[in-house]
Amino acid sequence: MIKQYTYNEIHIDDIFSRMEEKNEIADVVAEIIATVRKKGDKALREYSLRFDGADLEKMEVSAEEIQEAYEAVAKEFIFILEEAAEHIRGYHEKQKRTDLMYMPRDGVILGQKITPLDKVGLYVPGGTANYPSTVLMNGIPAKIAGVKEVFMVTPAKGGKINPEVLAAAKIAGVDRIFKIGGAQAIAALAYGTETIPRVDKIVGPGNAFVAEAKKQVFGKVSIDMIAGPSEILVIADGQSDAAVVAADLLSQAEHDTMASAVLVTDSKALAEAVSACLEEQIPLLPRKEIARKSIDINGKIILAESIQEAIEIANQIAPEHLELCVDHPFEYLGDIRHAGSIFLGRYAPEALGDYFSGTNHTLPTGGSARFASPLSVDDFIKKSSFTHYTKDALAKEADKINAFAQREGLAAHGKSAMIRFEREAKK
Amino acid sequence: MIKQYTYNEIHIDDIFSRMEEKNEIADVVAEIIATVRKKGDKALREYSLRFDGADLEKMEVSAEEIQEAYEAVAKEFIFILEEAAEHIRGYHEKQKRTDLMYMPRDGVILGQKITPLDKVGLYVPGGTANYPSTVLMNGIPAKIAGVKEVFMVTPAKGGKINPEVLAAAKIAGVDRIFKIGGAQAIAALAYGTETIPRVDKIVGPGNAFVAEAKKQVFGKVSIDMIAGPSEILVIADGQSDAAVVAADLLSQAEHDTMASAVLVTDSKALAEAVSACLEEQIPLLPRKEIARKSIDINGKIILAESIQEAIEIANQIAPEHLELCVDHPFEYLGDIRHAGSIFLGRYAPEALGDYFSGTNHTLPTGGSARFASPLSVDDFIKKSSFTHYTKDALAKEADKINAFAQREGLAAHGKSAMIRFEREAKK
Structure with missing residues (x-):
């Protein structure tokens, strides 16, 4: 049976199972x-x-x-x-x-x-x-x-x-x-x-x-990143269909026994209904043993005061996948700071992103969405900066570069700017 | 005295000193x-x-x-x-x-x-x-x-x-x-x-x-990256002022004894002149002991057949700093694939980038410019993908997502898309 918590009872660092040190x-x-x-x-x-x-x-x-x-x-x-x-x-x-x-x-x-x-x-x-x-x-x-x-x-x-x-x-x-x-x-x-x-x-x-x-x-x-076990955090309001929410939670729980599925809701009734739906749906899954273990070990329902508080909780947890099952999800998008991939609305199950919608399914886990990003084209390019100065442009700044270099005790750095003008003065 | 090599004689992996394992x-x-x-x-x-x-x-x-x-x-x-x-x-x-x-x-x-x-x-x-x-x-x-x-x-x-x-x-x-x-x-x-x-x-x-x-x-x-010792690779043609090239090499050699300064030139005369200028200039530096040791251990002059070949050599070495001391440097910019920061022309000493021009001085070393980039604003942001589907849009793709999920043996993934329509059919 999935466990229930309030905001005060949860310890953010323990929400998702972390990779064991091997x-x-x-x-x-x-x-x-x-x-x-x-x-x-x-x-x-x-x-x-x-x-x-x-x-x-x-x-x-x-x-x-x-x-x-x-x-x-x-x-x-x-x-x-x-x-x-x-x-x-x-x-x-x-x-x-x-x-x-x-x-x-x-x-x-x-x-x-x-x-x-x-x-x-x-x-x-x-x-x-x-x-x-x-x-x-x-x-x-x-x-x-x-x-x-x-x-x-x-x-x-x-x-x-x-x-x-x-x-x-x-x-x-x-x-x-x-x-x-x-x-x-x-x-x-x-x-x-x-x-x-x-x-x-x-x-x-x-x-x-x-x-x-x-x-x-x-x-x-x-x-690329070292991916940990898969995670989903579903934020759902009282209008949500509990069976749908349960199915979305199980779509991650079936991955492996260390996977984590978390529901954050402002509706006690939904929490109870999802809990019951999980019990109904798990036995029907081909991977029922895995899903059972994952829900028992890492499954959580957190009761929030409001959807706004639910988003605050999600920001602290920084989940790999975040579903926002509410009517007007774009109203909240600007408030979501930390999540790998965000699924907006009642018709955006996380599985869309695993296979078909077009976004990448390689995502930061274990809270690393605080600082890491989905795999993207950026991972396969690198940047080189470049600088060109004319003689006049360097003449205007050489003294300042020299002064800065001297302050840092790196005289040869300063010399490399100054020598271009000293040499010409000599000619 | 700085050592001279031809393209055939150099071993790319040994060009720059690598960080020791500590x-x-x-x-x-x-x-x-x-x-x-x-x-x-x-x-x-x-x-x-x-x-x-x-x-x-x-x-x-x-x-x-x-x-x-x-x-x-x-x-x-x-x-x-x-x-x-x-x-x-x-x-x-x-x-x-x-x-x-x-x-x-x-x-x-x-x-x-x-x-x-x-x-x-x-x-x-x-x-x-x-x-x-x-x-x-x-x-x-x-x-x-x-x-x-x-x-x-x-x-x-x-x-x-x-x-x-x-x-x-x-x-x-x-x-x-x-x-x-x-x-x-x-x-x-x-x-x-x-x-x-x-x-x-x-x-x-x-x-x-x-x-x-x-x-x-x-x-x-x-x-961010773990930075190794500083490196400079200067590509200079026969029209270059040897004293200027020597000063630029020394601006990195003074950093520390493990720093590397390398000249690649198509001019044997310039190679000899730079070698002589280094001997003249080193004793005048406040940090002469460090520069001396760096040049003796890691300093190199590589003779290339042409500037084009020099660029090919630079691409293989992937230096932290690359200077291109030629008359029309932008003609070569498109051919440079691997370098942290590129300094173009006769009036762009690398020290510009250390202090003043505006580009960042935190750069990939040890050949990592093959895959890494200068520190940038990108290092302080992260990305989250987002997805929104209407009911009709999901209806068009749910079957395919289900088929894909089934093929990968993840039935609950498929179910999470299908259940939204099964539930409504029942109502």
Whole structure:
């Protein structure tokens, strides 16, 4: 049964389950990384045989394999994948930024150049479930940013990759695909091997070994966030349909037992009704054991005085997904400060954002929406500033630069501005 | 004497000195963080007494102390600080982004909301040198982003903070200043104490202990980059004045013995002349021992076949600072892919960007310009996506979302879309 609280009773830091510290696997992962750096492809082949039961003669997926997979997937699902991709492309196209250049003073040009990353690695988990949506959500923003080489890695149990995942990779425009997974795949992308090219950034979800490997190679390459368990916070008023609210909570609770589903409402009646609906709906779910455990451990209903107070609570919690099930949700949008993705109104279930509406489903968890953002085109570009001065423009500022540098005890900095005029005076 | 190489002889990964791994201090820093979390202010007072010789009754700098410091600084330097701040403000204002909202299909609204971080901590090193420029470069972009509370921490040797640093904080608009430094200051900002508020992001440079502490609290809060030793790569043609090029190289070499200064030129004559000028100029510098060591260890001249090849070399190295000392530098700007900050033409010494032109001086080092960017207003905001669907719009897509969710084995995701219509059908 889901637990109920008032605002005063809750402890914000305990709302969502946090990732456990997995220090015990750090050593294992460090050894895998060191081995891949030393032995390259040979290490990848050994690990793939041991962990995935895959005896890989060729690590790269061929064009024929991709085409075969694409054709093996049901046409209806290909259409759905393609429509989802079109929506994702449309939204992420809007995120593209332009270079910046302006002339603040006579003879001075300043600017900011936007350049896509050269090479990006996309990790896609294998195992029991297959997530073509992950391929779209990571691959499409990278290609829209202009990344020339997007490499996908995924474990191939018994040497095979799920055809839907390969079809999604084709639709997303992934450039090359390799049949390796786990910490060894992250090591290969960070350092390069004979077959796997070294990349500038690694994105995508993975198990605890993959997450730890990403942490360990961070700095050598860039990484996206380390995602924790999934979370949803639903704000719903008394007019809400309790069965709908319960279904939305369960859409996250089914993810894993550590997932968190929280309802904040100003209606005691709705709280009771949702609680009852959860009990009705859980037994009907294919993943009922997981949802049951998640609701029992992390499920919460918080009673607020008003919708405004509910938003204040949400801002303190900074959830990954925030649903606002009220009649005029845009009235509150300006007050929401901290949430990964916000779903507005009675017809915007969070699942829209997982698959189809166009926004990204890679979102900050564990309260990190206070400072982190959804995956976006920005993650696949970087900026360089630039500066041009004419001789006259530098002449006006050289003395001040010299004075500033002297104050900071860095005389050679000042000299570099002054010498340009001293030399000409001598001539 | 500076060493010379050709393109074939250089090993890109060894161009710049990398930060050493300082694993031996990790344990010390972890203990400091744990102590601050446990004992709060009491720990901060003990560490300040031990490390800074500061017996702090009050940790916060008072408004009177700030005003006194501002008045104690020479008026000419205040004017220089204020002009620099105006230039920095102007450039960073241009980086501000707007919210995004668009309507891709009937009844569908998607968007991206930009929200400033609530609280930011700015670390300013103390010790022998004082860097008011660091205060401006970190504080101003935070305030332009709209961060309401910018807190500065800096060690106060004997209880005192340098007046120029305090004056710069006043000019930058820093909200509160605390007299604490070292790993203990980072711990206090990440976890909060009775006096120090917990922040969402920590920025600013520091010694090895501060850098290690930032790494250890990363995830709990956001951090900026961990900066390595300073680097400059100068591309100069045969028309360049060798004395000017040498002065520019030395402006980075004087930073510290691990700093790197590299010239890439297509002129053997310039290479020889710059080499000679370095020998002439080094003995005249106040920081000659540091510059000498930096040039001897990390200084390099690389001979390229052409300016175009020089740019290719620079792209592979991805330097923190890149100078392009040629006549028509904008002709090459489009070909530069990887550099933190680019200085174009014969009158744009890198020192412009350290103090005065307006661009930021916090830049990616160690080759990380391949994937990282200068500090900017973007570092002090985060994005939330938002989605609104009408009933009709959801009706058109619910089946497809359900099909997608079923394929991924997440039935409750599909159900959350379908239930809205099943319920109404029943009524």
